[in-house]
Amino acid sequence: MAGGASQTRERAGTAREARAEARDRTGHRPRPGPRRRGDGPVALLFLAPVLLGFAVFYVYPAIRGAYFSTTDYNLLSAPHGVGAANYSTLLHDPLFWNSLKVSAYYVVLNVGSQTVLAVVLAGLMFRLTRSVAIRVMLLLPWLVPNVTVGLLFLWLFDADLGLVNHVLSSVGVGTHGWFSSTTWSMPTIALTNTWAYTGYTALLLYAGMLQIPDPIYEAALLDGAGEIRMFFRLTLPLIRPVLALVLVVSVIGSFQIFDTVAITPSPGGPVNSTRVIYYYIYELAFKHFEMGYASAVAMTLVLILGVLTMVQMRLLRASRSDLA
Amino acid sequence: MPRRSLSPRLPTGRTLAWAVLILALLVTVFPFYWMLRTALTPAHQLLADNSGLWPHHPTLINFKRVIGLTSLAQNQAAGGSGAQLNFLLYLRNSLIYCALIATVQTFCCAMAGYALARLRFRGRNLLFSLFVMSLMVPPIFTLLPNFALMKNLGWLGSFAGMVAPTLLMTPFAVFFLRQFFLSIPREIEEAATIDGAGKWTQFWQVIVPMSRGPLFTIGLITAVWAWKDYLWPLLVGPDPSTRVLTAGLGIFLQQSPNTAPDWTGLMAASVLTVVPVALLLIFFGKRLVESMGFTGIK
Numbered sequence: 001m002a003g004g005a006s007q008t009r010e011r012a013g014t015a016r017e018a019r020a021e022a023r024d025r026t027g028h029r030p031r032p033g034p035r036r037r038g039d040g041p042v043a044l045l046f047l048a049p050v051l052l053g054f055a056v057f058y059v060y061p062a063i064r065g066a067y068f069s070t071t072d073y074n075l076l077s078a079p080h081g082v083g084a085a086n087y088s089t090l091l092h093d094p095l096f097w098n099s100l101k102v103s104a105y106y107v108v109l110n111v112g113s114q115t116v117l118a119v120v121l122a123g124l125m126f127r128l129t130r131s132v133a134i135r136v137m138l139l140l141p142w143l144v145p146n147v148t149v150g151l152l153f154l155w156l157f158d159a160d161l162g163l164v165n166h167v168l169s170s171v172g173v174g175t176h177g178w179f180s181s182t183t184w185s186m187p188t189i190a191l192t193n194t195w196a197y198t199g200y201t202a203l204l205l206y207a208g209m210l211q212i213p214d215p216i217y218e219a220a221l222l223d224g225a226g227e228i229r230m231f232f233r234l235t236l237p238l239i240r241p242v243l244a245l246v247l248v249v250s251v252i253g254s255f256q257i258f259d260t261v262a263i264t265p266s267p268g269g270p271v272n273s274t275r276v277i278y279y280y281i282y283e284l285a286f287k288h289f290e291m292g293y294a295s296a297v298a299m300t301l302v303l304i305l306g307v308l309t310m311v312q313m314r315l316l317r318a319s320r321s322d323l324a
Numbered sequence: 325m326p327r328r329s330l331s332p333r334l335p336t337g338r339t340l341a342w343a344v345l346i347l348a349l350l351v352t353v354f355p356f357y358w359m360l361r362t363a364l365t366p367a368h369q370l371l372a373d374n375s376g377l378w379p380h381h382p383t384l385i386n387f388k389r390v391i392g393l394t395s396l397a398q399n400q401a402a403g404g405s406g407a408q409l410n411f412l413l414y415l416r417n418s419l420i421y422c423a424l425i426a427t428v429q430t431f432c433c434a435m436a437g438y439a440l441a442r443l444r445f446r447g448r449n450l451l452f453s454l455f456v457m458s459l460m461v462p463p464i465f466t467l468l469p470n471f472a473l474m475k476n477l478g479w480l481g482s483f484a485g486m487v488a489p490t491l492l493m494t495p496f497a498v499f500f501l502r503q504f505f506l507s508i509p510r511e512i513e514e515a516a517t518i519d520g521a522g523k524w525t526q527f528w529q530v531i532v533p534m535s536r537g538p539l540f541t542i543g544l545i546t547a548v549w550a551w552k553d554y555l556w557p558l559l560v561g562p563d564p565s566t567r568v569l570t571a572g573l574g575i576f577l578q579q580s581p582n583t584a585p586d587w588t589g590l591m592a593a594s595v596l597t598v599v600p601v602a603l604l605l606i607f608f609g610k611r612l613v614e615s616m617g618f619t620g621i622k
Contacts, residue, residue, distance in 0.1 A: 039443035042523045050436035053492025058458050061469035124345045136609035137349055143601040145552040147570040148594045152359050155587050161370055199352055207616050256462050259554045263574055265582055281464050298465040305462055
């Protein structure tokens with residue numbers, strides 16, 4: 001990964017500086033001294049705005065969030081400490097466990113379908129064309145706000161007037177109230193975001209495929225390998241590091257689905273079938289004003305995503321590439 | 325770049341592959357076309373006129389009423405609920421929101437990225453690790469206390485409150501720009517050092533001018549993210565004077581009757597959220613897709 005490359009580069013830089021210092025000792029000073037003593041003061045000047053932003057809007061709220069999670073804060077009166085009460089409530093909160101289950105179901109549906117489609121799409125593009133126009137078209141859904149995408153799919157999948165039901169009934173297949181059905185609401189939301197993110201994911205994988213050297217394919221063609229065989233035996237194994245990272249990023253991102261759920265006619269419902277964890281936290285904080293409990297759930301989400309990332313990285317051996 | 329094509333002995337496979345790719349493109353583009361088509365259809369014909377590829381009596385009334393050019397009576401006649409819509413104002417708010425965040429954040433993060441890539445100071449690695457760690461924290465965790473902070477400061481309902489958390493930095497932008505500055509050859513700055521320029525002068529007069537392309541790209545990506553923002557601007561700036569397009573869409577949908585949503589109006593408003601990014605793609609699409617290997621996840 002890039003981290004490794006940068007470390008190498010830094011090490012090279014240090015070596016160069018060491019050589020320069022060695023020259024200094026022999027009496028040939030190539031330039032005046034201050035540069036040798038680090039760039040502390042000027043670095044502070046460069047970093048000041050970012051440090052301010054980081055301290056006020058990342059570090060301070062992180063500490064405050066952890067503190068809120070041990071209080072009964074409700075946004076109106078001052079918070080009172082309640083110890084670990086929020087966390088023990090959480091363990092016995094069926095809505096919390098349901099939100100985890102629903103989120104996981106969404107992640108499986110969305111990341112599963114989107115990754116498979118994106119791999120196929122990227123593989124096709126890679127062997128067929130380098131067209132920028134095609135890539136640009138595939139990026140469009142990703143650039144559009146999730147709210148717009150959600151709204152558009154609410155319309156396409158509308159029970160009465162939507163195009164999907166219209167087409168389904170004209171070919172004689174049964175229609176559904178997609179967003180009002182406990183069975184179909186989550187898959188429909190997953191499909192919505194799969195549409196929105198497949199092109200983007202495909203482009204990331206495609207960028208990974210462009211790193212594969214040409215001669216590998218030429219050799220395989222000479223050996224008489226077919227396209228499908230090359231895809232499974234060459235392309236897929238060789239983009240594994242990129243694929244692993246795309247998967248980690250997609251899972252983390254999908255776990256945080258909110259916008260698409262929030263604009264459905266009955267967010268969280270019907271009957272808790274779409275109350276994903278992000279939406280649950282939002283409801284607790286801004287509808288029930290249970291900021292303390294919401295912070296405890298958010299804190300738990302931080303832990304879950306942290307563990308999930310580590311497990312995935314291990315499983316996928318993301319940092320090792322067959323090309324390296 | 326050498327062209328890697330399917331072997332010529334597989335014309336059927338090649339045709340099939342192109343067919344699948346073209347189908348994927350159609351599926352990608354079709355919903356946008358349907359959005360536009362609905363926006364151009366008169367509301368009372370929505371049920372009758374849904375089979376042809378183009379509305380029988382295309383109209384601009386839906387666009388006119390979402391940007392607030394029509395009277396209440398005209399709105400209701402055209403299928404609206406009578407709620408006042410002013411999407412032109414929300415468009416302006418969105419543009420201000422995106423432009424502010426994209427420009428200020430890009431420059432602040434470029435400075436920090438440069439310091440982390442090039443300057444030597446105590447705690448540099450620790451600081452960088454902190455930024456990388458914070459990349460993994462889900463935004464909702466800091467959103468809750470940040471909202472409480474805005475409330476305490478009395479910044480709810482102001483642009484200041486809306487842009488504050490992302491104006492100066494996001495860990496991603498710092499990370500991205502640091503990686504980029506690491507890839508610039510050191511020799512260029514060394515030449516400038518010999519000429520007697522300090523780090524500050526070097527950065528503004530040598531590094532920034534030669535990095536215009538990547539700085540512009542990260543600015544674009546930041547603008548797109550800000551364009552897509554929904555929850556934060558909705559929570560902090562829900563009033564019409566600061567309402568952005570995404571929040572406007574959400575509120576418009578809520579005000580629309582559940583049983584018979586104002587679909588033509590909603591789609592006309594949706595088109596307004598697509599046009600600017602579509603223009604971005606037309607003008608800078610090549611730059612965006614070519615930076616993807618780098619910006620995505622490298």
